[in-house]
Each structure stands twice: as C-alpha cells, then as structure tokens.
Amino acid sequence: xxxxxxxxxxxxxxxxxxxxxxxxxxxxxxxxxxxxxxxxxxxxxxxxxxxxxxxxxxxxxxxxxxxxxxxxxxxxxxxxxxxxxxxxxxxxxxxxxxxxxxxxxxxxxxxxxxxxxxxxxxxxxxxxxxxxxxxxxxxxxxxxxxxxxxxxxxxxxxxxxxxxxxxxxxx
Amino acid sequence: xxxxxxxxxxxxxxxxxxxxxxxxxxxxxxxxxxxxxxxxxxxxxxxxxxxxxxxxxxxxxxxxxxxxxxxxxxxxxxxxxxxxxxxxxxxxxxxxxxxxxxxxxxxxxxxxxxxxxxxxxxxxxxxxxxxxxxxxxxxxxxxxxxxxxxxxxxxxxxxxxxxxxxxxxxxxxxxxxxxxxxxxxxxxxxxxxxxxxxxxxxxxxxxxxxxxxxxxxxxxxxxxxxxxxxxxxxxxxxxxxxxxxxxxxxxxxxxxxxxxxxxxxxxxxxxxxxxxxxxxxxxxxxxxxxxxxxxxxxxxxxxxxxxxxxxxxxxxxxxxxxxxxxxxxxxxxxxxxxxxxxxxxxxxxxxxxxxxxxxxxxxxxxxxxxxxxxxxxxxxxxxxxxxxxxxxxxxxxxxxxxxxxxxxxxxxxxxxx
Amino acid sequence: xxxxxxxxxxxxxxxxxxxxxxxxxxxxxxxxxxxxxxxxxxxxxxxxxxxxxxxxxxxxxxxxxxxxxxxxxxxxxxxxxxxxxxxxxxxxxxxxxxxxxxxx
Numbered sequence: 183x184x185x186x187x188x189x190x191x192x193x194x195x196x197x198x199x200x201x202x203x204x205x206x207x208x209x210x211x212x213x214x215x216x217x218x219x220x221x222x223x224x225x226x227x228x229x230x231x232x233x234x235x236x237x238x239x240x241x242x243x244x245x246x247x248x249x250x251x252x253x254x255x256x257x258x259x260x261x262x263x264x265x266x267x268x269x270x271x272x273x274x275x276x277x278x279x280x281x282x283x284x285x286x287x288x289x290x291x292x293x294x295x296x297x298x299x300x301x302x303x304x305x306x307x308x309x310x311x312x313x314x315x316x317x318x319x320x321x322x323x324x325x326x327x328x329x330x331x332x333x334x335x336x337x338x339x340x341x342x343x344x345x346x347x348x349x350x351x352x353x
Numbered sequence: 354x355x356x357x358x359x360x361x362x363x364x365x366x367x368x369x370x371x372x373x374x375x376x377x378x379x380x381x382x383x384x385x386x387x388x389x390x391x392x393x394x395x396x397x398x399x400x401x402x403x404x405x406x407x408x409x410x411x412x413x414x415x416x417x418x419x420x421x422x423x424x425x426x427x428x429x430x431x432x433x434x435x436x437x438x439x440x441x442x443x444x445x446x447x448x449x450x451x452x453x454x455x456x457x458x459x460x461x462x463x464x465x466x467x468x469x470x471x472x473x474x475x476x477x478x479x480x481x482x483x484x485x486x487x488x489x490x491x492x493x494x495x496x497x498x499x500x501x502x503x504x505x506x507x508x509x510x511x512x513x514x515x516x517x518x519x520x521x522x523x524x525x526x527x528x529x530x531x532x533x534x535x536x537x538x539x540x541x542x543x544x545x546x547x548x549x550x551x552x553x554x555x556x557x558x559x560x561x562x563x564x565x566x567x568x569x570x571x572x573x574x575x576x577x578x579x580x581x582x583x584x585x586x587x588x589x590x591x592x593x594x595x596x597x598x599x600x601x602x603x604x605x606x607x608x609x610x611x612x613x614x615x616x617x618x619x620x621x622x623x624x625x626x627x628x629x630x631x632x633x634x635x636x637x638x639x640x641x642x643x644x645x646x647x648x649x650x651x652x653x654x655x656x657x658x659x660x661x662x663x664x665x666x667x668x669x670x671x672x673x674x675x676x677x678x679x680x681x682x683x684x685x686x687x688x689x690x691x692x693x694x695x696x697x698x699x700x701x702x703x704x705x706x707x708x709x710x711x712x713x714x715x716x717x718x719x720x721x722x723x724x725x726x727x728x729x730x731x732x733x734x735x736x737x738x739x740x741x742x743x744x745x746x747x748x749x750x751x752x753x754x755x756x757x758x759x760x761x762x763x764x765x766x767x768x769x770x
Numbered sequence: 771x772x773x774x775x776x777x778x779x780x781x782x783x784x785x786x787x788x789x790x791x792x793x794x795x796x797x798x799x800x801x802x803x804x805x806x807x808x809x810x811x812x813x814x815x816x817x818x819x820x821x822x823x824x825x826x827x828x829x830x831x832x833x834x835x836x837x838x839x840x841x842x843x844x845x846x847x848x849x850x851x852x853x854x855x856x857x858x859x860x861x862x863x864x865x866x867x868x869x870x871x872x873x874x
Contacts, residue, residue, distance in 0.1 A: 185772075187390075192773045196781050203788040206804055213517060217464070219804050220510060226785075226811045229778070233822040238836050240499035242814070245840050248506030250807065250847045252536050255513060257800050257851040259529060261858040270795045271867050277794025281787040288783035297775050299823040306821070306830050308496055308556060314830045315837060326841045333845035337852035343859065 191232055199225030212258055212268045220251050237308045369400065369656065370488035397491045401480055405660060406627065413664055414626035415442040418671050425675035446619070454615035457520060464518035465612075469620040472511035475504045476627040483634045484559045486644050486655040497558045498550065501635055502543065505590070508628060509535040512599070515621070516609030527608025530682060531599035535590050537689040542586035544697035545579035548704040549639055552576060552724075558635075562643030568718060569647060573640035574725045578700045578732035580640045582693055584669065587632045589685065592625065594674035598682045629670055630663065637662035691743060699735055703728065778819040786812035799854045799864040803847065810843045 202225060205218030223246040230239035315323050373396050381389045416431065416439060423430025431438035456462060482497035484490035494500060509532060516528025549572050550556060553564040565571055573580040589596040600608030610621055637643060641662045644655035680688070707724050714720055786809050793805030814836045821832025854864050861869065 189773055192777060196777075199781065200784055200788070203785055203792075203808055206808065207788065207792050212798060212800065214464075215801065215804060217514065219807070222785075222808065223811065226815055229781070229815055230818055233778070233818050235818050235821070235833055235836075236494060236496045237499065238814075238818060238833055238840075240496050240503045241837065241840055242811075243503035244499070244506055245844055246807070246811070247510070248503070248539065249536065250844060251510070252513075252532055253847055253851050254800060254804065255532060257854050259525075260855050261800075261864050267798065268801050269797050271797045274795035278791045280794065281791035284790060285783060285787035288787065289780060292776055292779040292783060297823070298825050299775050300825055303822060304829040306833065310830045311833050311837070314828070314834045318828075318831075319834050319838075322838055326838055329845050330841060333848050337848040340849070340852035340856045 188232065191228070195225050195228045195232065199229070210268055215268050216251060216254050216258065219254070220247055223247050223251070234303050234306070237311055368486050368488055370486065373397070373400065401485070401491070404656065405485070406480070406630070409630050409660070409664065410623065410626050411442040412439070413667060414630065415445065421668070421671050422675045449619035450616050452615035454617050455612070457612050460520045460612065461518040464514050468511050468515040468518060469617045471514065472508050473620055473624050475507040476624045476631065478504050479631040480634070482558055483631070483638060484562055484643055485659055489656060490559055493557070493559055496556045498546065498556045498639070501558070502546070505628070505631070506539065512609050515613065519612035521612050523605040524609050524611045526605045527599045527611070531592060531609060534596070534599065534685060537686055538586040538589040541582050541689060541693035541697040542590070544694070544701055545582040545586070546639070548576050548579040548700050551704050551708050558638050561639055562645060565642040566645040568721050570721055570725060571640060571642040575721060575728060576640070576700070576704065577729050578696060578735065580636070582697050582700070583636060583640070585693065587636070588670060588673065589689070591629050591632060593629065593670055594679065595677040596680060596685055598679065598685060601679060630667060633666040633670070634663045636666050641666065692739065696735060696739060700732070703731065775819060775823040779816060782812045782816040782819065785815065797865050797867060799857070799866050800851070802866060803850045803854070807843060807847065810839055814839050
C-alpha cells in the first residue's frame, strides 16, 4: 500500500492503538483503563478502514465501543469497592516475560517469512460478505446466533438475585 | 447517479457541489499536492455549518424550540432581545461564555475536561454521510447507515465520563441511567432500521434516497412501524424531554450535568440539539425520501427540500417535548424491552416475508404500494393488539379537565375507597 | 514510504502480546477480561490483514471469520461480566487471587 496519506494514517493509528493498550496496562484506576480500552478499540477500527473492510470497522465500533465497553462499565459500577483498583498479581512478572518472549517469536516469524502478497486490494463489498455469511458459512452463522441466545439467557440467569426470584415465584 | 440537473455550471444553486468543485479545481492549480484534500474538508465543513448547522441550531433548535414550547404552555417564550426575541440564542451564548467553568475539588479533572470534547466530536462526524443533494454528500461510503449508527453510539460514553468524573452521586445516577437506557433502546432502533434496509436492499443513505426516488414512495410509508419505533427510540437515546430521565431535574438535580457550568455545560446543551438535528436529518433521509420531493427537486434546490424535511421532523421532537410528561425510569425500560422490541421483531418478520414475495414477483413497482397499504393497516393493528396483550387499557377520553384524583392517578394514603 | 503486510502483522502481534500480559497479570477479573478482549481484537486485525493482502481464491473468508470472532467476543463478554457480578454478590470480591474455593 503506497501513498503518503496511508502511511501517515498507519503510523498514527499504530501509535494510538498501542499506546492506549499500554494505558490499559499501566493505569491504576480501572475506569481509566476502560477509557484507554475504548481508544484502543477505535484505533483497531481505523485499521479496518485502512484495510478496506468498512463493514467490519463499523461493526467493531458498534459492538466493541457501543456495547462491550458499556457492559464493562456496568460491571465496574455493579461491583463497588472491589473493582476500583487495577493492580497486578504476583504472576505479573512471569506473565510479562512470557508475553515478551511470545512477541519476540511473533516478530521473528513476521519479519523472516517471505509473504506472497497481492499488489492491488481485492474488491470486497459488503454484499460479498453477506453472500459468504449466508452462503458458504451459513452453518457457523446459525451456530453463532444460537451461541448468542445461550449467552443472553445465561447472563440473565447468572445475575438474578434471590429477591428477584422470590418476586417471580409470587407473581 | 441521476443526472437530472440542467447544468453543471457553478452558478446553478440547485447543486452547491458544482460551486465547490470549481473552487477546488481552481485551487488545485496553484496549491501543492495534497493540500486540496484538506481544503475540501474545510469547505465541506464550513459550508454545511453555514447552510445547515448554525442557523438550524440557533434559530430552530434554541429559539424555535423555546418559542413553540412557550406557545404550547400558554406563554410568550423569548421576546425581549432583538425583533421577536430572535437574538435570544446569541445573548444566551454570550452569557454562557462569561460564566466561570467550575471544577469540583475531588473530581477527576482530566476526564471531566475531556468529556465535553469527546461529546462534540461525534456530532460533527455524523454530518459527513448525510446527503444534502445528488452530489452534495461529503463521504459517500457504501456502509453509511452503519457508520451513522456506529458514530451515534459514541456520545453515551462521553455522558458517562461526564457523570462519573464529577464525583457527585446525582451525576453518577444520571450516568448510569443514560447508559442503561441507551443500551436498551439501541436494540429496537437497529431492528427497525433493519426493516428499512431489507426493503431498500442498500446500506448507503444516498442509495436509500435514490430508492425512494425510483419507486416514488417514501420508506416511511412502506415501513410506518419502523418510523414510529425509530422516533421513540431516538428520542430516548437523545435524552429528549418525555424520556430525559438521565437529567430529570425534579429527581436528580441535573443528572450527569450537575457539576458542569459555563461553556462546558454549553457544549453539552448545544450538541444535544446538534445530535437531535442529526437524528432528524437521518430520519428525513431514510424514511422521508431525503432531498427528493416527487419531481419538485428539479425546480427547488434539493438541499432546501432536505433542510425543510429535517426541520419538520425536528418539530415532532418539540411537539412531544411540549405535550408529554416525563416517564419513570422503570417504565421506560419496560417499554423498550416489552413493547418496542417485540414490535420491531414482528415488523422485521413482516418485511422479510414481503421482500421474499416481492423478489418472486420480479420487483414489480405496483407491489410496493400494496405493501405500503398493508403495512400501515397491520402496524396499527399490531400496536393495538400488543398493547391489549400486555394489559394496557386506553383510558376513556376525558370530556373536561379532571382532577388527578378523579383520573385515579394519585391517591394519598388513608383515602382509599 | 509504503506500508506492507509486515507492518500490520507487527501491530497485531504487539497488541496480542499486550493483551496477553494484561490477562496474565491483572488482579481484577474485569481487568483480565479487558486483556482477553484486546487479544481478540489483535486476532481480528491479523485476519483482516490476511484477507486484504494474501493471495487467495476467496479473500472474503477472513472478513467472515472476523464477524464470527466479534460475535463470540460479545457473548463471552456478557457471560464473563455476569459471572463477575455474580461472584461479587457471593464473595464481595472480584480478585482472581482470592477465588480459591476449590483449593481447600
């Protein structure tokens, strides 16, 4: 991908995404960590636009930024005192070491491989994605919808309190 | 793209894109490479701001709303500053800028400072995909409907930041309420828009306008239930008055805005109107045919038709605000999940069936009018039946003003029976 | 000045490792979940990169897979957060170190 605009956009997005990801790691306050997480999600959505996958970019913003972070905010607010703090466990150092080793391996693989790439971007429209989802991948698509329903019911069942169940038993 | 415009000359006011193209082509000859893209962005922003956002915001959003609500409530409304009180919004703005922007000591200063900025930015981004005319759309991306939904899910986070950072319990109540309400009303809203997408088979806003132009019918007539659900949901998401439990001043001081003052508060207030205008523009594009008006757009500039439709839809917001009382928080939640969501699902089912029939008949134009009549009848029936099924009984119409007690509304303790 | 597949894959790899470090080291269950979400995002980024750059018969498959990952991430977030709230109700904590009922 050539072009001055694409290059500048790539470096800005990379900086935003990775710095925001680091912010999730280092910020002490959990709410600040959630705000950094939102910034990181938006950066990844920008990458999707850069890679000409507009539909996925918009879905990313709607689902991750609009729904998942809101859920996380809810969970933070529903668990008072217990979850304000964002500190590390004793496993922090081994975990980070493992992550650094994994990053080294990944970077070695990425930069050592001779990638066979196309020069021009393939023309992918949203219609193609729809045909792929409801044609080739229709079975995983249906399974995913069943999974979503199961998650919905499971989440409701998990968070019901004893009082609510007593109320429903009376009604 | 239809090429119905008579000329491509720059002085043809029916399409301002000609003028901007002339300017950009002239600028491209003298400016270095790349600057012209920045210039295009600046021209688009300034033009849409001057033509649409500023006059609408000041004279429809602030002045018109206050005046109309005043008349609804048997008052005069603003009538002191300037002729007919027309300069009242400007006086308000000057007053707000003079005020001191206080920040509480124990607040989270950075988040509190960033929240209004994070609230303003999406409002500007929303107008990028709204088609003002056949060529007057700033970013004609193929998924502009999803873009609009994605961007309009961002301000709720700014509201949450504002409410949480103030370190005030009423602010936090407001923030939790707005987050809960937005995430509830997002579901029926997207479901209702899905009906419009299914019938017009495009995700592009310009494509929807062209669809309405081709079939000579508004999507709002083919999808009346979707239009109603969209209106209710969007007025809940925008925090407009019948549903503004997030800043209900009689319950929780001013909700998430409790600790804001001066121009920071002004940004929230002004951009609330900006979001309402954007939602009206979106509704005018999707449901009311956008810049087309059954052939009239050949004579009148399309952008004037579009702005007129937007203001017409905005007047509905003002009307409901002046007429309906505020709902309780649990009532609103129950309404979203028990009433709007099933109706939106029914609507989706009906529209998908119609689409199947339509595709088997080879997309005959006559069928769309049949579907419109059928849908209008069925939506009325569905709303009535579902309300009855849920146990809502419409109160008999009062012939004269009744006391609260007569209407069985408020019964103090000890006065039963 | 051009951006190639290596650049995007590098960002994806770094984001994945950042998410892994967060998921392994945070004390808070919600913090762990945030790390997992970052990892899923990095995987999505890698998939979309391959769908854009790789020589393939059907490049759309990468995007279709990304849609499934987003769906699964949404389901996972809902259940995980419900678990966190439920655990908090019973134990008054969401600290993953103190949730050791099975250790006796």
